[in-house]
Amino acid sequence: MSGLIDIIENDGIKFILSGGKGGVGKTSVAGALAVLSAQRGLRTLVLSTDPAHSLSDSFDQDLSGGEIIPIKGFENLWGMEINTEKGMEEFQKNLGEGAAGPDMAMASSLLGDVGGMSPPGSDEAMAFGKILEFIEDSSYDRVIFDTAPTGHTLKLLELPELLDSWLGKILTLRQRLGSMMSGLRSMMGGAEQEDNAWEMLQVTKEKIRAARIELSDSEVTQFVVVSIAEAMSVFETQRLLGSLNSWNIPATNLIINQLIPANPDCRFCSSRRNMQQTNLVDIRDLFNDLHITEVPLFETEIRGIEGLTELGKILIGEK
Numbered sequence: 001m002s003g004l005i006d007i008i009e010n011d012g013i014k015f016i017l018s019g020g021k022g023g024v025g026k027t028s029v030a031g032a033l034a035v036l037s038a039q040r041g042l043r044t045l046v047l048s049t050d051p052a053h054s055l056s057d058s059f060d061q062d063l064s065g066g067e068i069i070p071i072k073g074f075e076n077l078w079g080m081e082i083n084t085e086k087g088m089e090e091f092q093k094n095l096g097e098g099a100a101g102p103d104m105a106m107a108s109s110l111l112g113d114v115g116g117m118s119p120p121g122s123d124e125a126m127a128f129g130k131i132l133e134f135i136e137d138s139s140y141d142r143v144i145f146d147t148a149p150t151g152h153t154l155k156l157l158e159l160p161e162l163l164d165s166w167l168g169k170i171l172t173l174r175q176r177l178g179s180m181m182s183g184l185r186s187m188m189g190g191a192e193q194e195d196n197a198w199e200m201l202q203v204t205k206e207k208i209r210a211a212r213i214e215l216s217d218s219e220v221t222q223f224v225v226v227s228i229a230e231a232m233s234v235f236e237t238q239r240l241l242g243s244l245n246s247w248n249i250p251a252t253n254l255i256i257n258q259l260i261p262a263n264p265d266c267r268f269c270s271s272r273r274n275m276q277q278t279n280l281v282d283i284r285d286l287f288n289d290l291h292i293t294e295v296p297l298f299e300t301e302i303r304g305i306e307g308l309t310e311l312g313k314i315l316i317g318e319k
């Protein structure tokens with residue numbers, strides 16, 4: 001199994017996702033991996049899909065404007081915090097009402113209830129929409145996702161399946177209603193516009209299929225799980241890895257962050273260190289099929305390019 005350095009140096013890896021419990025260091029890791037990728041010469045984009053953004057804070061630069069922004073000090077690194085509210089409107093306009101609107105409105109008035117036909121919504125859908133965009137986009141060699149804490153990210157990754165089945169349902173209904181609709185449509189006009197809308201749904205469905213293939217290819221996508229050496233984080237790691245596994249999302253690397261260095265003069269530090277080291281033994285045993293990278297607790301918080309570069313060196317074993 002390959003370590004983080006192998007992921008960074010494998011130029012075929014287009015998507016790296018960083019995930020785990022809140023506060024463990026997901027954003028710092030995403031930032032550090034982005035800096036490493038850019039230093040390697042790859043055109044790199046780092047995106048935050050966590051509604052509680054901290055990418056701006058981590059890079060010490062405002063990335064919240066809803067647009068992709070060049071990161072200072074680099075010519076090949078860009079970043080953006082995905083504005084889920086604004087994006088959600090776009091997404092629903094595209095996928096939901098806009099596309100399904102006229103026909104579905106007609107269908108519901110004819111059939112009464114077309115329950116379950118509203119698109120699976122929320123932040124995750126939005127974030128996934130962005131993933132879809134970048135899967136096709138060749139402007140970037142690598143896209144790094146700073147994901148939200150586990151539950152939220154699991155919903156995001158579950159989404160291709162949900163969307164696929166939702167679109168399947170809606171397209172089947174469309175077929176069943178086809179002849180009836182074409183009659184009604186020609187009576188009421190606007191056929192062309194609707195066909196475009198349906199075509200778009202069909203295209204979206206194909207894009208989702210393609211995304212599922214890319215996201216499950218270990219030569220294209222790697223999900224890096226971040227944890228700390230505490231029981232609660234370990235439980236969450238197990239849960240996350242189980243789900244990633246069931247959706248075939250490649251995850252071969254685990255980072256154990258914020259490990260307290262040995263310090264015989266500080267009793268408090270020593271006792272926390274002992275607790276962590278005990279947990280670390282269990283972690284190595286529990287996740288013996290993963291490549292584990294240990295990261296010490298820094299003396300200061302990790303902020304700005306300098307801090308992220310420092311963390312990057314540790315991640316690839318240079319320090």
Ligand SMILES: Nc1ncnc2c1ncn2[C@@H]1O[C@H](COP(=O)(O)OP(=O)(O)O)[C@@H](O)[C@H]1O
Nearest residue numbers: 022023024025026027028258296297298301302
């Ligand atoms: N190894 C570390 N040493 C010192 N501070 C760290 C370390 N890892 C993360 N931090 C700090 O902990 C806080 C949370 O980290 P962050 O990467 O934002 O976590 P998450 O994205 O998982 O919520 C930040 O202030 C960050 O600077």
Ligand SMILES: [Mg+2]
Nearest residue numbers: 026027050054
């Ligand atoms: Mg974060």
